Amino acid sequence: MATGRPHRPTTRARGIPEATVARLPLYLRALTALSERSVPTVSSEELATAAGVNSAKLRKDFSYLGSYGTRGVGYDVEYLVYQISRELGLTQDWPVVIVGIGNLGAALANYGGFASRGFRVAALIDADAAMAGRPVAGIAVQHIDELESIIADNGVSIGVIATPAGAAQQVCERLVAAGVTSILNFAPTVLTVPDGVDVRKVDLSIELQILAFHEQRKAGEAAAAPDITDMVTPVAPPVAATRRRADDAPVRPVVDGAARHGAGDAGSGPDGSDGGRSAAMPA
Amino acid sequence: MATGRPHRPTTRARGIPEATVARLPLYLRALTALSERSVPTVSSEELATAAGVNSAKLRKDFSYLGSYGTRGVGYDVEYLVYQISRELGLTQDWPVVIVGIGNLGAALANYGGFASRGFRVAALIDADAAMAGRPVAGIAVQHIDELESIIADNGVSIGVIATPAGAAQQVCERLVAAGVTSILNFAPTVLTVPDGVDVRKVDLSIELQILAFHEQRKAGEAAAAPDITDMVTPVAPPVAATRRRADDAPVRPVVDGAARHGAGDAGSGPDGSDGGRSAAMPA
DNA sequence: ATGCCTTTGTGAACGCGTGCACAAAGATAC
DNA sequence: GTATCTTTGTGCACGCGTTCACAAAGGCAT
Structure with a gap:
């Protein structure tokens, strides 16, 4: 679930x-x-309560790091802070570059949480020549032509991609070719990277969709008693439903003659509109 | 892993x-x-390749939705789009509110990925009175005093928290009290919510820390052959290591002897600075 | 119709992660 | 030193998620 990379035995x-x-x-x-x-x-x-987890889980987690606790007493806070920081590699400096200085990229540049934990924004990079030189969060934006030299000069191994989806894969490849081996991807695309490169993905849209799923389920449960199991439709949510998409039904997936599981509702409407739904990319 | 809520049998x-x-x-x-x-x-x-997953996994996933494929042929694209949209609840309109219009909040408001999938930004809310009325992404920011009425009037059930960590829990409680049952939290805090409320968390800092861990491991493996297992330190990464924190060692977690940890942190490493490490909250 | 070929749908095995429950370890009191 | 009490560290069992591998299903050619 972590990396976006397909093959890999995970852990290890x-x-x-x-x-x-x-x-x-x-x-x-x-x-x-x-x-x-x-x-x-x-x-x-x-500590488990503060972190929002189960205490047994926490103890087991710590046991992987070693026996840092004292039975009958607990864990020494300072000591643990050090040990975990060290384990995570936060005792050293990690220069990162942010590529794509749109709304999101700028927000990331201003994000205080980075600097506070050993991450230093080494450079802001954008493809728009008009952005070059403009200061964002106190750092002058540099043109993407400089990407390779920036990474080499600063020894950057972690890159953040905040470009539109269309540019992400290309930027990714340049980052990797230049020596970056860890990528945090905010663009809504599946990145393909060579073995040995880690990718983590943050997708705002996906998070909302997952919430919507649960929300719908909650509404459906509470609202009406569903008749048929097939009848998954949530029976109109409590909120004002405005934009309801092409109301009609599932087209028929049947290749042959008869239309089978049209099941849903009405008989297919020509949802020409559907095709027009923009892939609308972010920031 | 999904919700931030502790207790819950998950799925169901x-x-x-x-x-x-x-x-x-x-x-x-x-x-x-x-x-x-x-x-x-x-x-x-x-499709599996395009989505970056295993094909067997994809088929099993789809099997939970029903038998929407045709053996020997594959899946009808339009039909599947409809079915998945319906399952996720995207065939209906989901008004959302964004609370905390700082850098991140503004970026979210401008994020195209929301509107493209049935999510409509119903309101932008901020605690700063100076922000009120100011348009962000074409929407006038409203003061947090209006929070309850906004949610009631628009039938909002999904809230996005982009406030500083210190304000998050409080905002969360107001949202929940006002009727919100799903929350997407960008603030670096563990939110406590009553049963029935879903929370998903997006933590930029955590993602980077996870990457740093793997990065360190890669550097350690490649660089030198570790002598002692205890010697986890990555042996100086290929990058220019600048800020290396208190180089020395772990304090001793012993409880007994020395009156240790009264420790503003005098005893330990010289990094008096450490104590001063700001919890530095984000945008 | 019949047979071949493609692709789905899923039964079964495996492995990881979680949580329980308890023995071991250490501190503290007497 | 001995007893008691607290809290860690972990063996074990359970369940979810992933993956393999294959039989069933359907299209297509003949």
């Missing part, structure tokens, strides 16, 4: 499960907060 | 596994692209 990371790695930043954040309040130690129970 | 969704739901938007996107190119049918193999 010196024994630390991927799921655990994904939670370490969470623990680290909670621990940092405790550290600031000068709390010396925490129990797994307290 | 009328048989459709959570993991499958999370992939449906991916399939939908690939299908939409095909639809625009007027491709009539696709095989599971082709």
Whole structure:
């Protein structure tokens, strides 16, 4: 689920499960907060609550890092902060480049969460020549022609892609060719990368769609008692339904003669509109 | 992994596994692209490649929705687009509110991917009175005092939180109290919500930290042959290491002897700075 | 019709992640 | 030193998700 790359046995990371790695930043954040309040130690129970996870899970996660706790007492906050930081590689400096300085790219450049954890924005890169030189978040935007030299000069190994979907794959390839081996992709596209390159994807639209699914289910459950199992339609949500798409039904997937599972509702409408739905790419 | 909520048997969704739901938007996107190119049918193999997944997984995913394919032929593109859209609840209109119109909030408001899939930005809300009335992405920002009435008037059930971490929980509670039952959280905090409310979290900082972990591991493997297993330190990455934090070692977590961790952090590494490490919240 | 060829749909095996429950370890009190 | 109490670390079992591999289904040619 992590990387967008197809093939790969996943984990393997010196024994630390991927799921655990994904939670370490969470623990680290909670621990940092405790550290600031000068709390010396925490129990797994307290910390788990703060991080929003199960205490058994937390203990098991920590057990992969080593035995850093003290039975009968708990974990030393400062010590754990250090250990987790080290494990995550946050004790060193990670220069990153952001490619695509649109609304999202600019927001990322201004994002305080980066700098606070060892990530340094080494450069902002955009394909628009008009952007070049313009300062964003105190950093002058550079033209994409300089991409290769920027990466080489700064020893950048992590790249952030915030371009439109259409440009993402191309930018990705240039980043990889220039030496980047980790990519955080905000463009709504599946990136194809060679083995050895990690890709993580953040897709705002997908997150909303997943929420919509659950929302629909909730509405459907609460509203009416469904008759047929096939009748998945949520029975009109409680909210004002405005834009309802081409109301009609599923076209017939049948290749042959008879129209089979037209099941849905009316007989297919010519939803010519559907084809016009823009793939509308982001920022 | 999905919701931020602790307790819950997960799935249950009328048989459709959570993991499958999370992939449906991916399939939908690939299908939409095909639809625009007027491709009539696709095989599971082709579609899987386009979506970046395994074909067997894709077929199993679709099998949860029903038998929408034709053996020997493949899947009817238009029909599948409709079915998945319906399953995800995208055939209806979902008004959303975005709370916190900073850099990120503004970027989200401008994000094209929302409108293209049935999501309509019903309102932009900010706590800063100076923002009120100012247009962002063509929509006038409204003050947070209006939050409850906005949600009620527009029948909003999905809220997006893009506030600083400190305000997130409070905003969350107001949203939920006002009737919102699905939340997309961009603030780096663990949100606590009552049962029945879904939360999805997007944390930019965490994604980067996960990448850093893998990056470090790659560097460590490639660079030197580690002596002791304890020696996890990646042996200086190929990049210019600048900021290396307190180079020294882990404090000792021992509870006994020394009156240790009163530790503003005097004892430990010299990094008095560490304590000052801002929890630095984002946009 | 009959047979061949393609692709779906799914039964079954496997592996990872989660959570329970408890023994081991250490601190603390006496 | 001994007993008690707290909290960690983990063995174990369970369930979800992934993948393989194949039989069933349908199109298409003859």
